[in-house]
Amino acid sequence: MNHEINREMIELSIPHRSEYVSMIRLTVTAIASSMGFDIEDIEDIKVALSEACSNAIMHGGCSAEENFVVQFIREQKRLTISVSDFGKGYSVQTLQDPKLEELNEGGLGIFIIRSLMDDVKIKTGSSQGTSITMIKNLREEA
Amino acid sequence: MNHEINREMIELSIPHRSEYVSMIRLTVTAIASSMGFDIEDIEDIKVALSEACSNAIMHGGCSAEENFVVQFIREQKRLTISVSDFGKGYSVQTLQDPKLEELNEGGLGIFIIRSLMDDVKIKTGSSQGTSITMIKNLREEA
Amino acid sequence: MALKIQKSFNEEEQLWVLVLEGEVDLHTAGILKKAVNEMLEEKKGSIRIMGDQLEYIDSTGLSVFIGTLKQLQKENLNILVRNLKPSIKKLLNITGLDKILVVEN
Amino acid sequence: MALKIQKSFNEEEQLWVLVLEGEVDLHTAGILKKAVNEMLEEKKGSIRIMGDQLEYIDSTGLSVFIGTLKQLQKENLNILVRNLKPSIKKLLNITGLDKILVVEN
Numbered sequence: 001m002n003h004e005i006n007r008e009m010i011e012l013s014i015p016h017r018s019e020y021v022s023m024i025r026l027t028v029t030a031i032a033s034s035m036g037f038d039i040e041d042i043e044d045i046k047v048a049l050s051e052a053c054s055n056a057i058m059h060g061g062c063s064a065e066e067n068f069v070v071q072f073i074r075e076q077k078r079l080t081i082s083v084s085d086f087g088k089g090y091s092v093q094t095l096q097d098p099k100l101e102e103l104n105e106g107g108l109g110i111f112i113i114r115s116l117m118d119d120v121k122i123k124t125g126s127s128q129g130t131s132i133t134m135i136k137n138l139r140e141e142a
Numbered sequence: 143m144n145h146e147i148n149r150e151m152i153e154l155s156i157p158h159r160s161e162y163v164s165m166i167r168l169t170v171t172a173i174a175s176s177m178g179f180d181i182e183d184i185e186d187i188k189v190a191l192s193e194a195c196s197n198a199i200m201h202g203g204c205s206a207e208e209n210f211v212v213q214f215i216r217e218q219k220r221l222t223i224s225v226s227d228f229g230k231g232y233s234v235q236t237l238q239d240p241k242l243e244e245l246n247e248g249g250l251g252i253f254i255i256r257s258l259m260d261d262v263k264i265k266t267g268s269s270q271g272t273s274i275t276m277i278k279n280l281r282e283e284a
Numbered sequence: 285m286a287l288k289i290q291k292s293f294n295e296e297e298q299l300w301v302l303v304l305e306g307e308v309d310l311h312t313a314g315i316l317k318k319a320v321n322e323m324l325e326e327k328k329g330s331i332r333i334m335g336d337q338l339e340y341i342d343s344t345g346l347s348v349f350i351g352t353l354k355q356l357q358k359e360n361l362n363i364l365v366r367n368l369k370p371s372i373k374k375l376l377n378i379t380g381l382d383k384i385l386v387v388e389n
Numbered sequence: 390m391a392l393k394i395q396k397s398f399n400e401e402e403q404l405w406v407l408v409l410e411g412e413v414d415l416h417t418a419g420i421l422k423k424a425v426n427e428m429l430e431e432k433k434g435s436i437r438i439m440g441d442q443l444e445y446i447d448s449t450g451l452s453v454f455i456g457t458l459k460q461l462q463k464e465n466l467n468i469l470v471r472n473l474k475p476s477i478k479k480l481l482n483i484t485g486l487d488k489i490l491v492v493e494n
């Protein structure tokens with residue numbers, strides 16, 4: 001497994017259905033563990049990716065016959081994951097940090113993604129679809 | 143899980159590297175089991191798909207930076223899987239049934255795929271790449 | 285992996301014990317919500333969640349907890365969680381949920 | 390899942406015992422081939438494959454068996470297989486390999 005990889009891309013196109021989120025977690029677990037991420041990092045990546053996929057499925061406004069795309073870019077020292085839907089998009093400016101003390105049930109997803117991943121970028125806009133890109137760096141061995 | 147699905151498509155694009163074949167098996171196991179295939183059928187599908195992917199990786203003649211594509215079409219009563227590479231192709235006419243009594247180490251893959259799946263079609267040709275499509279039908283409940 | 289739920293009312297401590305086994309995500313959060321609602325309709329009480337076999341949860345599951353807390357707090361009841369995996373504790377910590385429900389260990 | 394291999398020589402029966410755990414596919418067949426070649430270099434003998442924990446094999450693994458059989462048959466030795474999963478037995482049956490190596494149960 002330890003040959004030199006410069007850059008590899010794996011892409012998954014999946015229907016907008018909640019049933020597939022667990023399958024996507026299986027896929028990313030396989031990728032991340034073969035890259036050498038530890039258990040804690042793998043859990044972080046699984047949660048962040050699931051949040052992004054849940055958003056595409058719940059908020060994208062696409063029908064179950066349409067697909068969204070998860071792209072994994074595997075480099076020597078980092079994993080970059082993008083989740084792109086072709087749905088209705090939204091305005092990132094209106095996003096607020098969650099106010100848990102008010103017991104709001106929503107608004108945790110993107111906050112969690114930003115907390116767990118090293119770098120997060122969102123490209124979205126009204127009827128442009130949404131693409132969220134998140135990076136996890138491999139930690140240096142101690 | 144039992145809502146009506148007419149036709150769903152899942153697509154996976156993967157580098158030509160042996161390391162990924164086990165990940166593809168995880169994916170198809172998730173798909174086939176949620177469709178209701180039994181353990182025996184799932185094993186058949188895993189083997190057939192792995193054979194097709196091994197062929198794309200071993201014989202396609204592509205570099206590890208190039209990708210091949212696995213497409214799953216999920217219908218109410220059957221799963222259709224295609225494995226397509228953009229490699230050198232071959233001539234199906236020259237394929238022979240394996241002669242195991244002569245202890246030939248090669249030539250088992252396509253024979254196994256045809257034995258395990260309900261319908262198999264190969265589209266290939268010199269420098270056209272290869273696409274193998276295989277179908278497994280859900281058995282009627284007894 | 286799907287989600288399995290076992291619920292029972294502990295008469296001694298007068299609370300619901302909810303054993304979660306598997307994964308709570310967008311696909312299974314609805315089952316959790318339904319189970320919790322049925323419990324609380326049958327009998328109001330605090331809920332202890334046993335996390336020994338809870339492999340995975342994300343915001344779709346946490347939202348069920350938050351919605352339930354909203355109901356429970358009106359009656360001075362609470363959610364207690366026990367034996368959660370480190371990754372799940374981390375998630376409660378990040379979201380601040382560990383300050384609202386009771387983490388028993 | 391990867392492949393783990395345990396090998397030991399059974400002096401009583403004068404054969405190699407090879408415990409395969411995990412999956413033999415395009416990625417791991419090379420490890421199996423290497424292990425078998427090392428064994429036979431150390432000592433020629435029949436090989437009994439213990440399949441209790443062999444979860445998966447396909448033609449890339451069967452080819453290693455066939456290549457090994459070719460070597461062994463010259464010396465009147467063989468491959469014996471034991472405790473294979475039904476799906477793997479089916480594969481030996483389809484390919485006719487079950488008529489060439491010895492299926493012990």
Ligand SMILES: Nc1ncnc2c1ncn2[C@@H]1O[C@H](COP(=O)(O)OP(=O)(O)O)[C@@H](O)[C@H]1O
Nearest residue numbers: 055056059060089090106107108109110111130
């Ligand atoms: N892929 C998407 N398509 C459209 N809107 C989205 C998408 N992802 C997020 N949003 C919008 O951003 C809001 C915040 O998302 P998030 O932080 O994940 O919380 P939640 O999903 O619980 O609302 C959502 O309520 C939704 O309005």
Ligand SMILES: Nc1ncnc2c1ncn2[C@@H]1O[C@H](COP(=O)(O)OP(=O)(O)O)[C@@H](O)[C@H]1O
Nearest residue numbers: 197198201202231232248249250251252253272
């Ligand atoms: N995707 C492919 N691209 C090019 N050639 C292929 C491909 N798949 C199969 N072949 C050709 O068909 C032959 C038979 O394949 P198969 O039955 O799987 O046996 P094996 O892979 O053991 O040779 C291969 O040896 C190869 O020449």
